Amino acid sequence: MLDVRRLQILRAVVTSGSVTAAAAHLGYTPSAISQQMAALEREAGVPLLERVGRGVRPTAAGRLLTEHAGILSQHVTEAERALADLRAGRTGRLAIRYFTSVGPTLLAPALARLRREYDGLAVDLTLTDLEDPLRSMQQDDSDLTILVGSSMAGSSESPPGIRVVHLVDDSYLAVLPTGHPLAGKKALDLADLADEPWIGSEPPGPCLDPILNACAAAGFSPDFAAKSEDHATAQGLVAAGLGIALIPRLGLNTRHPDVAIRAVRRPEPVRTIYAAVRESTLTQPAVRILLDALKDAAKESLRS
Structure with missing residues (x-):
């Protein structure tokens, strides 16, 4: 097998015209x-150089290997440049898992900012399994997962090699038909809604649990007249007069014109949103910028 380092030395000898000049260079x-x-001649099995006066010139085999040494050198340079771009986050691929309601409010503006700074970075987006997103993350190749939990950041629930970062506490708001008697209030006690028919807006799991737990703390269990498991449909059902709903603030970026939205208190249901990141990727500038952009998008969305 030919030694790559010796091929580069051969190239230096041929381009310099002599062994002495190549040695100096x-x-x-x-x-x-x-x-x-x-x-190298022993490895090749044929002569590679012949003497001409005080210098040398390549044989046919020497010219052939010199040409390939140049190609190898170019490929190594390109590989080093590509590796530097990858380390700096200018190129490569980020695999991101997310859940539906944070797509337009958090993820889209964060990715827009990331793209402005790293336009060569490819992004793969996949909806996550809300029931057990961290386990899913351990089993796939995702770099960052947006998830919902109660008190996960910094806890022992984080699997080895994964850092959980708090993004935002997202409050649930009451969504009522515009003509509802309670729509005249600026804020509602959760107990005010105890006798209302409810429209489910969340699937079972970490997004529904804060609602059920808050209702239990207020002394009742909600009576669900219908379950839609998505925020837009839930608003439509409320507007049609079928019941009331609790929808997180980040899920209300598009509001139905025929509903009233009011704050809820005593207690206020809240879902906490996190980003789970592989610790091995935290050194990448693009990942750090994406985390900052997600936090900024959350703050901006809650202000709107």
Whole structure:
């Protein structure tokens, strides 16, 4: 097998025209260069150089290997440049898992900011399994997962190699038909809604649990007249007069014109949103910028 380092020395000898000149350029002694060329000729099985006066010139085999040495050198340079771009986050691929209601409010503006700074970075988006997103993350190749939990950040619930970062506490708001008697209030006690028919807006799991737990704390269980498991449909059902709903603030970026939205208190249901990131990716500038952009998008969305 041909030694790549010796091929580069051969290229230096051929382009310099002599062993002495190549030795001066490479910082070796002429004797060391001659030894490397002799070893390369043994590997090749044919002469690679012939003497011409005080210099050397390549044989046909020498010219062939010199050409390939140049190609190898170019490929190594390109590989080093590509690796530097990857380390800096200018290129590569980020695999992101998210759940539906944070797509337009958090993820889209965060990715827009990321793209402005790293336009060569490819992004793969996949809806996550809300029931057990961290387990899913351990089993796939995702770099960042947006998830909902109660008190996960910094806890022992984080699997090895995964850092959980708090993004935002997202309050649930009451959504009522515009003509509802309670729509005249600026804020509602949760107990005010105890006798109302309810429209489910969340699937079972970490997004529904804060609602059920808050209702239990207020002394009742909601009576669901219908379950839609998505925020837009839930608003439509409320507007049609079928009941009331609790929908998180981040899920209300598009509001139905025929509903009234009011704050809820005593207690206020809240879902906490996190980003789970592989610790091995936290050194990448693009990942750090994405985390900052997600936090900024959350703050902006809650202000609107």
